[in-house]
Amino acid sequence: MSRVYNFSAGPSMLPEEVLKRAQAEMLECGDSGMSVMEMSHRSKDYDKIIKGAEALVRELMNVPDNYKVMFVQGGGSTQFAMVPLNLATKHKAADYIITGQWAKKAAAEAEKYIKVNKVASSADKTFSYIPKTTAKDFSSKDEVDYCYICYNNTIYGTRYTELPQTEATLIADISSNAMSEVIDVSKFGLLFAGAQKNLGPAGVVLVIAREDLLGEPMEGTPTMLTYKTHADNDSLYNTPPTYAIYILKLVLEWIKEQGGIAAVQKVNEKKAKILYDFLDSSKLFKGTVVKEDRSLMNVPFVTGDSDLDAKFVKEATEAGLVNLKGHRSVGGMRASIYNAMPVEGVIALVEFMKKFEQENL
Amino acid sequence: MSRVYNFSAGPSMLPEEVLKRAQAEMLECGDSGMSVMEMSHRSKDYDKIIKGAEALVRELMNVPDNYKVMFVQGGGSTQFAMVPLNLATKHKAADYIITGQWAKKAAAEAEKYIKVNKVASSADKTFSYIPKTTAKDFSSKDEVDYCYICYNNTIYGTRYTELPQTEATLIADISSNAMSEVIDVSKFGLLFAGAQKNLGPAGVVLVIAREDLLGEPMEGTPTMLTYKTHADNDSLYNTPPTYAIYILKLVLEWIKEQGGIAAVQKVNEKKAKILYDFLDSSKLFKGTVVKEDRSLMNVPFVTGDSDLDAKFVKEATEAGLVNLKGHRSVGGMRASIYNAMPVEGVIALVEFMKKFEQENL
Numbered sequence: 001m002s003r004v005y006n007f008s009a010g011p012s013m014l015p016e017e018v019l020k021r022a023q024a025e026m027l028e029c030g031d032s033g034m035s036v037m038e039m040s041h042r043s044k045d046y047d048k049i050i051k052g053a054e055a056l057v058r059e060l061m062n063v064p065d066n067y068k069v070m071f072v073q074g075g076g077s078t079q080f081a082m083v084p085l086n087l088a089t090k091h092k093a094a095d096y097i098i099t100g101q102w103a104k105k106a107a108a109e110a111e112k113y114i115k116v117n118k119v120a121s122s123a124d125k126t127f128s129y130i131p132k133t134t135a136k137d138f139s140s141k142d143e144v145d146y147c148y149i150c151y152n153n154t155i156y157g158t159r160y161t162e163l164p165q166t167e168a169t170l171i172a173d174i175s176s177n178a179m180s181e182v183i184d185v186s187k188f189g190l191l192f193a194g195a196q197k198n199l200g201p202a203g204v205v206l207v208i209a210r211e212d213l214l215g216e217p218m219e220g221t222p223t224m225l226t227y228k229t230h231a232d233n234d235s236l237y238n239t240p241p242t243y244a245i246y247i248l249k250l251v252l253e254w255i256k257e258q259g260g261i262a263a264v265q266k267v268n269e270k271k272a273k274i275l276y277d278f279l280d281s282s283k284l285f286k287g288t289v290v291k292e293d294r295s296l297m298n299v300p301f302v303t304g305d306s307d308l309d310a311k312f313v314k315e316a317t318e319a320g321l322v323n324l325k326g327h328r329s330v331g332g333m334r335a336s337i338y339n340a341m342p343v344e345g346v347i348a349l350v351e352f353m354k355k356f357e358q359e360n361l
Numbered sequence: 362m363s364r365v366y367n368f369s370a371g372p373s374m375l376p377e378e379v380l381k382r383a384q385a386e387m388l389e390c391g392d393s394g395m396s397v398m399e400m401s402h403r404s405k406d407y408d409k410i411i412k413g414a415e416a417l418v419r420e421l422m423n424v425p426d427n428y429k430v431m432f433v434q435g436g437g438s439t440q441f442a443m444v445p446l447n448l449a450t451k452h453k454a455a456d457y458i459i460t461g462q463w464a465k466k467a468a469a470e471a472e473k474y475i476k477v478n479k480v481a482s483s484a485d486k487t488f489s490y491i492p493k494t495t496a497k498d499f500s501s502k503d504e505v506d507y508c509y510i511c512y513n514n515t516i517y518g519t520r521y522t523e524l525p526q527t528e529a530t531l532i533a534d535i536s537s538n539a540m541s542e543v544i545d546v547s548k549f550g551l552l553f554a555g556a557q558k559n560l561g562p563a564g565v566v567l568v569i570a571r572e573d574l575l576g577e578p579m580e581g582t583p584t585m586l587t588y589k590t591h592a593d594n595d596s597l598y599n600t601p602p603t604y605a606i607y608i609l610k611l612v613l614e615w616i617k618e619q620g621g622i623a624a625v626q627k628v629n630e631k632k633a634k635i636l637y638d639f640l641d642s643s644k645l646f647k648g649t650v651v652k653e654d655r656s657l658m659n660v661p662f663v664t665g666d667s668d669l670d671a672k673f674v675k676e677a678t679e680a681g682l683v684n685l686k687g688h689r690s691v692g693g694m695r696a697s698i699y700n701a702m703p704v705e706g707v708i709a710l711v712e713f714m715k716k717f718e719q720e721n722l
Contacts, residue, residue, distance in 0.1 A: 004394035008401040011603055016388070019396050023387035027380050033365035033681065035380050037562040037608065040369040040684055073434040073564065074585050077599040081583035109584055196600055201398040203434065203564045203602030220581060222442035223470055224435050238438040239557055241564030241602060242372055247398065320394065323401055 005345035008323035009154050009298060010176065011196040013340040018250045036246040041239050049246050050235065056252035060261055063185050063208055068231040070207040071245050076102065076175050076194045078225065079205060080109035083171055086217040086227045087190065088114040088145040095119045095139050095146075095168060100127040100153040101329065102173060107148070113218060117144065126330065127156040129290040135165040144168045146189060152177035152295050154197070155327045157288065157334065159295040163187060169213070176297050178206065179255055180339055181265040189213050197297070198339045200248035203241045255339065264339055265296075271337050271346045272296045278350045284308075284357040288330060302332030309333060312356055321349055366706035369684035370515050370659060371537065372557040374701040379611045397607040402600050410607050411596065417613035421622055424546050424569055429592040431568040432606050437463065437536050439586065440553045440566060441470035444532055447578040447588045448551065449475040449506040456480045456500050456507075456529060461488040461514040462690065463534060468509070474579060478505065487691065488517040491654040496526040505529045507550060513538035515558070516688045518661040518695065519654040524548060530574065537658050539567065540616055541700055542626040550574050558658070559700045561609035564602045616700065625700050626657075632698050632707040633657045639711045645669075645718040649691060663693030670694060673717055682710055 006013045029036045032045045039046040054069045063069060072078070083106070088094050092114045096107040098121035107116050119138055120131035138147055147166040152159040154176040163170065169189035177183075178193035185191065190209040196202035207227070214227045223229050229237045235245075258264050276294060279287040279301055288300045303309050309332045313325045326332040337346055367374045390397045393406045400407040415430045424430060433439070444467070449455050453475045457468040459482035468477050480499055481492035499508055508527040513520040515537040524531065530550030538544075539554035546552065551570040557563035568588070575588045584590050590598045596606075619625050637655060640648040640662055649661045664670050670693045674686045687693040698707055 002394060003389060006395050006399055008399070008404075011399060011401060011600065013399050014396065019388050019398075023384055026384035026387065027377070028364060033363060033683070034367050035375065037380075038367055038369070038372060038374050040372060041563065043369075043684070073436070073602075074439075075434070075599045078435075078583065078585045081585065085583075112581060112583075194600065196603075201602075201604045202402065202600045203605055220473060222439065222446075222473075222583075222586060224439045224442065225583060225586070238436045239372065239555065239563045241434075241562075241605065242557075243562045243604070244564055244602065322394070323404070 002320070004320045004322045005341070005348055006322055007335045007337065007341070007349070009197075009327070009334060009336045010194070011202045012336055012338050014200070014247070015251065015254045015340045018247065018254050021250055022247060037243045039242060041236060041242050046242060049249055050240065053245050053249035053252065056249060056256065057206065057208070060179060060252060060255055061183065061185055061208070066211050067185060068209050068211055068214060070209070070227065070230040071235040071240055072205050072207055072230055073203065073241055075202075075205060076173055076192065077105070079173070079192045079207070080106040081112075082225050082227065083146070083148065083190065084110040084113045085221045085225060087169075087171065087213055089216070089218055091143060091145050093117065093139070093144045094148055095144050095166065096148045097121070097131065097133070097164065098123060099130060099150050099158060100156045102153070102155070103148070103150040106150070106173065110148070127153060127158065128288055130158050130160055130293040133164050135167070138164065138166040139168060141168045146171045149173070152297055154298050154336070155329060157295045157298040157300040158293040159297070161292065177295070179261050179264070180268050180297055182261050195244065195248050197336070200251050201244050204244040204248060206248070267343065268296045268337070268339065271341065271343055272299070274343070274346050274350055275299050275335060275337065278353060282353070282357060284361050285353060288332070297338055298334060298336050300326055300330050300332060300334040302326070306331060308360060311360070315356065316352055319352055321352055363681070365681045365683045366702070366709055367683050368696040368698065368702070368710070370558075370688070370695060370697045371555070372563045373697055373699050375561070375608070376612065376615045376701045379608065379615050382611055383608060398604045400603060402597060402603050407603060410610055411601070414606050414610035414613065417610060417617065418567065418569070421540060421613060421616055422544065422546055422569070427572050428546060429570050429572055429575060431570070431588065431591040432596040432601055433566050433568055433591055434564065434602055436563075436566060437534055437553065437555045438466070440534070440568070441467040442473075443586050443588065444507070444509065444551065445471040445474045446582045446586060448530075448532065448574055450577070450579055452504060452506050454478065454500070454505045455509055456505050456527065457509045458482070458492060458494070458525065459484060460491055460511050460519060461517045463514070463516070464509070464511040467511070467534065471509070488514060488519065489649055490651040491519050491521055494525050496528070499525065499527040500529060502529045507532045510534070512544075513656050513658055515659050515697070516690060518650045518656045518659040520656040520658070522653065538656070540622050540625070541629050541658055543622050556605065556609050558697075561612050562605050565605040565609060567609070628704065629657045629698070629700065632702065632704055633660070635704070635707050635711055636660050636696060636698065639714060643714070643718060645722050646714060649693070658699055659695060659697050661687055661691050661693060661695040663687070667692060669721060672721070676717065677713055680713055682713055
């Protein structure tokens with residue numbers, strides 16, 4: 001056995017150092033005499049872990065003091081309901097930009113509760129670009145409670161490089177680019193990220209929200225889907241996903257050791273450049289996204305021949321480069337190269353692609 | 362360092378064999394070349410894990426074929442909303458028996474959506490007993506959609522030994538006694554259990570529900586709080602808490618190796634008898650619960666002197682018997698002796714209590 005390069009879109013690779021630390025502490029963490037999984041969430045030992053995780057989020061992302069940091073459950077899909085239920089209480093309306101399946105799902109869930117204005121969409125070209133918008137495309141802050149975007153689109157491999165010029169509070173799903181690049185938290189009302197891409201294992205969602213937005217939700221909102229419940233109780237209203245938060249903390253410590261998010265971003269830009277440069281020069285493979293909107297995290301590409309795509313995925317798997325099959329809505333291949341993917345992994349992929357190209361062109 | 366006997370009410374002890382297996386597989390599980398935490402929830406490797414977990418639930422609990430087994434997020438507290446939102450769609454009313462804080466919270470959450478009849482309560486004596494009821498205490502099935510109980514009360518240390526004679530569908534929170542004693546699933550419409558006591562780590566809830574109950578929920582129910590969403594997608598509508606489900610599967614394999622739930626129940630009865638027999642003979646300590654309703658899992662006891670209680674907890678901790686402090690609403694001590702607590706742990710506790718009694722009486 002040996003560890004593979006795992007290009008999964010999520011859950012995805014974790015830093016080997018993190019896994020080794022978790023392995024070493026599995027039966028006894030520190031001098032607690034127990035596994036983190038066995039710790040009461042109300043114990044002093046666990047309190048250090050969850051408070052430590054929050055402190056690292058604040059430090060690494062430079063979170064302003066008037067923002068709450070929360071760890072909640074239910075994935076991004078639960079956020080799709082929590083955002084309108086908690087934040088659209090005044091105008092009961094919001095703008096959504098449709099840049100892929102996840103933005104579409106978020107909008108559909110919001111439509112259960114509020115008026116949704118789909119102000120822009122890139123559905124016409126299989127979401128292969130970020131729609132260009134200007135200030136006048138958006139509703140005023142007297143008409144909507146917020147404007148919602150998906151910052152990086154995991155399936156389609158696009159990302160925002162400039163934020164939309166909206167007057168209303170900006171809300172973003174940052175599940176697939178959280179802590180992979182510097183994000184100015186102060187430009188947003190609320191950010192959320194499922195951990196299973198850049199932050200840790202599945203089962204915990206990081207939410208960062210401006211305090212003044214966390215008031216009473218719509219009537220009938222379940223207690224557990226009320227941000228205030230979690231904000232007022234430091235994510236300890238009920239038992240949180242304790243072990244997932246512990247792993248998240250180890251991942252954040254690793255990011256800090258790498259030099260923080262700006263340093264990690266440089267490595268990510270280097271990794272992405274290696275792969276995109278090859279795609280741009282290749283005679284067999286080509287990227288599916290317009291150049292200016294290319295994601296640093298998710299890189300879809302195709303040969304144009306679905307049989308050849310399948311052959312590539314199969315042979316890559318045999319070579320220890322796994323989970324390269326593209327999403328069914330795009331086809332072809334997708335390489336997700338999150339923080340934990342080392343530069344060596346991307347180089348190995350490109351070398352393999354070169355060899356495959358020579359053999360199959 | 363050495364492992365302690367951890368009497369925490371939850372999260373709580375896990376079998377050492379399970380932790381060792383998780384430790385061994387942390388960097389590479391099977392021939393996958395990756396940690397379970399890194400596996401795509403859509404991969405073949407992970408499919409074996411989640412399907413294996415479901416099969417073990419069905420086998421161990423003898424789940425009838427017309428029941429769905431689901432793994433969801435959000436803890437019991439989210440179930441408090443999901444139960445009425447999904448199951449009280451016809452009469453918009455339900456009976457609740459109030460046997461402690463968790464039943465009370467469940468009823469309060471249900472009151473947001475439906476008429477709640479509190480048909481019985483043991484609040485008058487700090488929930489130290491299970492209220493006796495007869496068939497005529499309950500609403501008819503033409504008046505309510507279900508009757509809700511908390512099967513084992515973690516905080517107060519009581520449990521049902523006979524189920525209430527209700528005509529309406531019985532729903533039970535079995536968070537603290539799931540798989541610790543044989544439960545006849547066919548007597549219930551829905552059972553749920555937060556994993557962090559007998560089944561695994563925090564962050565996953567096991568739900569077992571009769572298929573015909575899983576129809577359309579009330580209008581406005583979030584997609585993620587709709588049982589049908591999870592039932593129709595084999596708990597893979599979105600990314601489930603993959604690692605928590607993996608550990609749960611290892612715990613169920615361990616239960617099977619012990620001889621199944623009936624065999625584990627025998628050990629639990631033996632452990633409880635050792636502790637209760639000592640409490641009944643002690644001149645210093647006494648149990649707080651009426652004998653016939655005593656829990657096999659959670660054993661609250663007091664000396665009657667809060668200073669002495671504090672001294673006991675402190676000295677026990679120093680002796681490696683940890684998390685014995687009682688819940689603030691009962692005071693004194695509480696020993697939670699879930700499946701993973703070995704008989705030796707209970708014997709060590711009783712020996713320590715005897716010594717403390719000699720020194721302090």
